[in-house]
Amino acid sequence: MEKRYFTIGMAGHIDHGKTSLTKALTNVDTDRLKEEKERQISIELGFAPLYEDEEIQISVIDVPGHERFIRQMIAGVAGIDLVVLVVAADEGVMPQTKEHLDILKFLGVKNGIVAISKMDRVDEEFIELVKDDILGELAGTVFEDAPFVLVDSLSKKGIPEIKELIIDTLKGLEMRDAKGAFRLPIDQVFTVKGQGTVVRGTVYEGTVEEGQVLKIMPKGLEVRARQVQVHHHPAKKAYAGQRAAINLSNVSKEDLQRGDVLVSSEHFIVSKTVDVAIRVVEDLEHIVKQRMPIKLHIGTAEVMGRIVFFDRNEIKEENGDILCQLRLEEEILTKRGDRFILRRPSPQETIGGGWVIDPRANKYRFGNQTIEELEKKKAGTPRERITAALMDAKSLPLTELIKRTALDDSTLMEHLVHPEFVFYNGKEYTLKLLIDSIEEDMFDVLQEFHQYYSMKAGMNKAELLQSLQKRFPKSLLDFVVENGITSGAFKRKEQFVSLAGFVPHVPKSWAKRAENLLQDLKKDGLKVRYLKDYFSAAGIPESIEYDLRKFLEDQHLLVQLDDQFAYHGDVFKEAVEKLQKGTSDEFEVGAAKDVLDLSRKYMIPFLERLDAKGITKRVENKRVWKK
Numbered sequence: 209m210e211k212r213y214f215t216i217g218m219a220g221h222i223d224h225g226k227t228s229l230t231k232a233l234t235n236v237d238t239d240r241l242k243e244e245k246e247r248q249i250s251i252e253l254g255f256a257p258l259y260e261d262e263e264i265q266i267s268v269i270d271v272p273g274h275e276r277f278i279r280q281m282i283a284g285v286a287g288i289d290l291v292v293l294v295v296a297a298d299e300g301v302m303p304q305t306k307e308h309l310d311i312l313k314f315l316g317v318k319n320g321i322v323a324i325s326k327m328d329r330v331d332e333e334f335i336e337l338v339k340d341d342i343l344g345e346l347a348g349t350v351f352e353d354a355p356f357v358l359v360d361s362l363s364k365k366g367i368p369e370i371k372e373l374i375i376d377t378l379k380g381l382e383m384r385d386a387k388g389a390f391r392l393p394i395d396q397v398f399t400v401k402g403q404g405t406v407v408r409g410t411v412y413e414g415t416v417e418e419g420q421v422l423k424i425m426p427k428g429l430e431v432r433a434r435q436v437q438v439h440h441h442p443a444k445k446a447y448a449g450q451r452a453a454i455n456l457s458n459v460s461k462e463d464l465q466r467g468d469v470l471v472s473s474e475h476f477i478v479s480k481t482v483d484v485a486i487r488v489v490e491d492l493e494h495i496v497k498q499r500m501p502i503k504l505h506i507g508t509a510e511v512m513g514r515i516v517f518f519d520r521n522e523i524k525e526e527n528g529d530i531l532c533q534l535r536l537e538e539e540i541l542t543k544r545g546d547r548f549i550l551r552r553p554s555p556q557e558t559i560g561g562g563w564v565i566d567p568r569a570n571k572y573r574f575g576n577q578t579i580e581e582l583e584k585k586k587a588g589t590p591r592e593r594i595t596a597a598l599m600d601a602k603s604l605p606l607t608e609l610i611k612r613t614a615l616d617d618s619t620l621m622e623h624l625v626h627p628e629f630v631f632y633n634g635k636e637y638t639l640k641l642l643i644d645s646i647e648e649d650m651f652d653v654l655q656e657f658h659q660y661y662s663m664k665a666g667m668n669k670a671e672l673l674q675s676l677q678k679r680f681p682k683s684l685l686d687f688v689v690e691n692g693i694t695s696g697a698f699k700r701k702e703q704f705v706s707l708a709g710f711v712p713h714v715p716k717s718w719a720k721r722a723e724n725l726l727q728d729l730k731k732d733g734l735k736v737r738y739l740k741d742y743f744s745a746a747g748i749p750e751s752i753e754y755d756l757r758k759f760l761e762d763q764h765l766l767v768q769l770d771d772q773f774a775y776h777g778d779v780f781k782e783a784v785e786k787l788q789k790g791t792s793d794e795f796e797v798g799a800a801k802d803v804l805d806l807s808r809k810y811m812i813p814f815l816e817r818l819d820a821k822g823i824t825k826r827v828e829n830k831r832v833w834k835k
Contacts, residue, residue: 211262213449214378215410217269219312220294221302225325228361229294230268233371234258255408255451257439259375266378267439267451269410288410289449290319290378292370293351297358298329300338301345307558309349310489314561315547319377320354322346323370328360389473389616390414390422392452393507397464403435405461407470408453409508413616414472416454417445424459425469426478426539431456467509469541476543477611480513480536483569485529485586486550486562494552496523496559504534506548506564512537515550518578529562531582533569542567544593544614567614590615591623595639598629603638603684632687642680646688647697649676654698654707662713663752663759666699666706712759721746722756726765730776734783734806734814739774769813783814784823794832 218226230236236256258266269288291312295301312320324338339356346352357373359366396408416422420433435455436443446452454470469476488496498521499514513536517523523530534550542564549561565586572578588596590613597612598604604612609620624631628640653675657667673685689705692698699708714722725746729736736742743753757774760766767780775783783804790803801811815831818824824831 211265211447212378213265213267213411213447214289214381215267215269215449215451216258216290216292216374216378217288217317218294219291219308221296221299221304221308224294224296224299224302224305225361226294229292229323229325229359229370230256232359232361232364232367234268255439259371264375264379265438265450266374269451288317289381290321290374291317291350292321292323292374293354294323294325295338295342296326296329297324297335297338298326300341306345309346309351310558311549311561313350314487314549316563318350319381320351321370321373321377322351322354322356323366324356324358326360327358327365328363389476390416390420390471391476392416392454392470393509394464394468394470395466395508397461397466399461400455403455405456405459405464406453407456407464407468408451409470411446411448411450411452412507413448415445415447416452416470416472418443420472422456423471424464425471425476425541427463427468429459429463431459431470467507467511469507469509471541473610476541477567477614478539478541479567479569480539481569481571482534482536482540482542482564483531483566483582483585484534484548484562485531485565486560487529488523488526488560489558490525492523492525492559493557494555496552498522501553502534502559503551503553504536504540504548505551506540506542506546509540511540512553518572518574518582519576529586531565531579531586533572564614568612590619591626594620594623594629598637598639598642602642602679603636603681605636609637632691633683636683638684638687642684643688643691646676646680646685647692650688650692651697651707654705654710658707658710661755662715663755664704665701665712665762666704666710669700669703669705672705712762714756714759718748718752718756721748722760726760726776729766729774730779733779734775734804734810736773736775736810738772739768767817769810769817773810773813775814780817784818788833791833794827794830796830800831 218230220226234256256268258268260266293305293308295305322342324335324342327335330338335358342356346354355373357366357370359370361367391412391414392407392409393412394407394409398406398408400406416433416436418433418436422431422433423429424431433454434457436446437453437455438446438450440453443452446454496515498517502513502515504511504513513534516533516535517530518532520530544564544567546564546567547561548564550559551557552559565582572581585596593613593615594609597609601608601612606617606620609615610617613620623629624637630638630640630643632638650672653672654667657664669689672689673682676685689698693700693705696708698705699710700706725742725748728742728745739757740753743750743756748756757766757768761768763777765777766774767777768774787800787803791799797808797811797815800815801807804811804814806814815824818831819826822834825834
């Protein structure tokens with residue numbers, strides 16, 4: 209059985225005993241800073257290993273409770289699988305408890321346990337009152353049906369029970385995706401003497417191993433994982449759900465900051481404009497107005513921006529999802545489904561939170577049409593998202609599909625094997641319905657072309673592609689042509705493409721005149737007039753002269769000697785046979801003149817045409833028959 213890795217978080221009001229409970233569970237004091245010891249409050253995130261066996265490994269994050277440290281709290285809780293909400297028995301639910309609950313809800317944390325701490329400070333009757341108070345406050349939250357455990361970290365009462373409950377709960381959960389591309393939002397950056405730069409964070413997804421080449425995003429810095437540690441112990445690999453410290457080469461501490469993301473793939477999107485679905489807190493103190501400044505907390509990043517609505521100009525209160533857009537001052541790395549928190553910069557308060565619908569958003573018009581489009585995006589299944597991306601771009605390589613759909617490569621490949629998706633030219637995907645649509649468009653273009661230019665073998669392929677290139681990428685159009693030729697829908701002669709059943713022909717309105725031209729040309733044999741005179745005599749206008757001449761040449765009914773003279777195809781063939789019989793393997797111009805009884809006016813163009821057709825080869829002043 210594959211080992212699973214989980215991270216749990218301690219949340220709750222300041223001084224309700226989160227750090228003490230963490231220490232009682234793990235024997236690790238997570239308050240490591242001098243000022244934390246002096247002030248007896250947690251300022252930075254604290255980490256400790258809780259439990260490990262062959263099946264599971266569990267780490268703990270101790271999240272700061274003071275409202276000034278809400279940023280660190282969001283950074284810590286964003287990567288956790290279960291939350292222990294700590295409520296002191298002697299105080300009950302407090303303001304930060306409520307704010308933490310809102311944040312947990314918006315971040316999509318679904319698993320919780322309520323720890324009533326400091327139980328030795330109150331009697332049993334008071335504990336029952338605290339329980340009722342907590343149950344009332346937790347109604348409608350993720351903790352509504354969460355189990356309660358009474359604990360006292362100093363006397364260790366309830367500690368074995370809550371530890372066992374945490375382990376049993378996590379053993380029943382699915383771990384994070386370890387198959388996708390590696391992603392670790394950085395929450396700490398520091399240096400170790402003799403080692404260099406180290407970053408720490410919770411592995412959101414994927415795995416990382418020693419020696420692996422990685423990227424720091426959104427900065428785009430390439431680094432190498434010199435060493436990987438999990439809870440101060442060297443590890444060959446770190447997995448989704450684990451707390452990991454990674455020693456990086458090729459980068460200094462000054463180049464990095466909390467909020468940067470360490471990734472193994474180019475597939476993640478870096479963006480400043482994001483389509484989102486948000487919900488606001490129930491007791492919103494101030495109206496949220498159109499284009500109001502907001503502070504976005506996503507992963508471990510904290511970025512300023514503005515909120516843009518498309519169906520309203522303000523929010524006073526709202527129970528359901530609001531589809532809107534965040535336009536940020538700095539780039540963030542994100543993907544569809546990522547959770548976030550929105551806060552007001554001043555006066556500071558949590559506005560709400562939600563999830564990313566489209567990490568690479570466009571700018572839209574205000575109105576219901578935009579909301580309808582966002583609703584479609586929001587509801588999309590993986591297959592619908594792939595289809596929508598390909599309908600929009602017409603053709604995409606896998607790396608771009610990953611970015612546009614926010615699906616990992618394994619999920620994509622699972623759906624791309626469906627017949628509605630087509631892989632072509634060894635690197636791109638498109639839709640079968642697009643190929644069929646393009647083939648129909650090409651059929652219409654070629655049919656119209658044949659109607660107007662019935663004497664041409666077909667349409668120049670480059671011209672055919674250009675007629676549709678404003679709507680479709682050239683690589684896709686080229687594939688459709690070649691696919692159509694293979695399937696028998698089209699045929700090709702040299703660079704010309706035609707419908708499979710098309711046969712070049714002279715239009716009925718000019719057929720009789722063309723026949724008269726050929727008869728006159730044949731009657732004059734080898735001693736012809738200027739070719740333009742035959743066209744004039746047949747009453748054929750200059751506008752179709754070139755196309756008709758080219759058609760007659762393609763049908764071997766006419767052989768152009770030069771830009772002035774031409775022979776009827778039969779006459780030319782008979783003359784070649786007569787010359788071959790009347791000369792040896794090589795001959796001079798004079799000998800040819802004697803055989804065919806021609807002047808230099810005809811003889812030189814005739815011989816040059818033989819050379820051009822590969823019938824003879826000129827060697828100095830002689831011609832040699834090719835065999």
